[in-house]
Amino acid sequence: MSTALPSEFRSGFAALVGRPNVGKSTLLNALVGVKLSIVTPRPQTTRHRILGVVTLPDAQIAFVDTPGLHLKASRALNKAMNRTASAALADADLVVLVVEALRFTSEDELALGRIVRAGRPAIAAVNKVDRVRPRARLLPYLAELGARHGFLAIVPVSALREENIADLRATIAAHLPHSPPLYPAGELTDRSLSFRIAESIREKLTLELNQEVPYGIAVEVERLTEEQGMLSVDAAIWVDREGQKPIVIGARGERLKRVGRAARLALNALLGRRLHLNLWVKVRANWADNTRALRELGLE
Ligand SMILES: Nc1nc2c(ncn2[C@@H]2O[C@H](COP(=O)(O)OP(=O)(O)O)[C@@H](O)[C@H]2O)c(=O)[nH]1
Numbered sequence: 001m002s003t004a005l006p007s008e009f010r011s012g013f014a015a016l017v018g019r020p021n022v023g024k025s026t027l028l029n030a031l032v033g034v035k036l037s038i039v040t041p042r043p044q045t046t047r048h049r050i051l052g053v054v055t056l057p058d059a060q061i062a063f064v065d066t067p068g069l070h071l072k073a074s075r076a077l078n079k080a081m082n083r084t085a086s087a088a089l090a091d092a093d094l095v096v097l098v099v100e101a102l103r104f105t106s107e108d109e110l111a112l113g114r115i116v117r118a119g120r121p122a123i124a125a126v127n128k129v130d131r132v133r134p135r136a137r138l139l140p141y142l143a144e145l146g147a148r149h150g151f152l153a154i155v156p157v158s159a160l161r162e163e164n165i166a167d168l169r170a171t172i173a174a175h176l177p178h179s180p181p182l183y184p185a186g187e188l189t190d191r192s193l194s195f196r197i198a199e200s201i202r203e204k205l206t207l208e209l210n211q212e213v214p215y216g217i218a219v220e221v222e223r224l225t226e227e228q229g230m231l232s233v234d235a236a237i238w239v240d241r242e243g244q245k246p247i248v249i250g251a252r253g254e255r256l257k258r259v260g261r262a263a264r265l266a267l268n269a270l271l272g273r274r275l276h277l278n279l280w281v282k283v284r285a286n287w288a289d290n291t292r293a294l295r296e297l298g299l300e
């Protein structure tokens with residue numbers, strides 16, 4: 001691989017935008033090659049803007065994962081999530097509209113409308129093509145998508161199976177402006193260690209809780225210390241009603257223990273270091289409707 005002349009180098013922000021659950025976070029992780037954004041089968045798992053930087057020989061792409069744009073945003077948290085997604089879109093050099101193969105709903109329409117209104121150049125990533133058999137069934141869908149908007153490119157991918165990811169990455173890089181790199185080589189994200197630990201705990205908790213209370217949960221790392229290479233973490237799990245506390249803790253504390261174990265193993269692998277996790281459940285009434293609480297949790 002050759003290295004580009006400085007004047008030929010391309011660099012910029014590429015925002016991954018779309019309705020909830022199309023696979024934006026899975027795609028960010030595949031494009032960056034590191035798990036930076038949490039993934040669950042549940043819509044609205046991503047609450048923050050997540051940055052993931054990839055440096056190639058001739059380009060640097062700063063990918064931005066966003067909360068899904070959704071129509072019914074009644075609570076303060078959901079409004080804040082839609083605002084976060086809109087701001088990332090407005091700041092992007094390029095927008096990647098992520099859609100699910102063979103589907104185009106009113107929320108996809110909403111996301112495309114935002115892109116059109118922001119006037120940002122856009123690429124469409126048609127995700128989850130692993131589910132389409134035979135693949136030729138995709139063709140009319142791709143044509144329809146092309147008729148909906150003047151995308152710079154339409155790229156079918158499977159974020160989960162990591163199919164066609166290099167092609168999407170190259171297509172995005174080719175459409176970024178000429179610019180020197182925006183981040184030092186080797187920089188992966190602007191998110192702190194505490195944030196990544198809190199998110200990993202929230203992911204395991206959401207997976208464990210299934211249909212129970214996940215929207216009412218937030219995680220905050222209250223203390224992070226390091227001794228002889230061992231991280232020690234105290235984290236609070238916020239629930240928004242007293243009645244949710246026993247659900248999260250489980251009988252004899254079993255559920256909280258399972259969550260702690262799963263998060264610890266995931267973080268061991270992710271960070272390449274050992275850590276000790278202490279989890280507590282705390283109640284803060286209606287935090288998802290409370291602007292001050294959202295600000296304290298970094299969600300505003
Ligand atoms: N079959 C399949 N499932 C996927 C793919 N990408 C993501 N998913 C699943 O879709 C669900 C939502 O993914 P996520 O990345 O959290 O979506 P987001 O809400 O758009 O960020 C998860 O259960 C993922 O495992 C894919 O390429 N193929």
Ligand SMILES: [Mg+2]
Nearest residue numbers: 024025045046
């Ligand atoms: Mg997500």
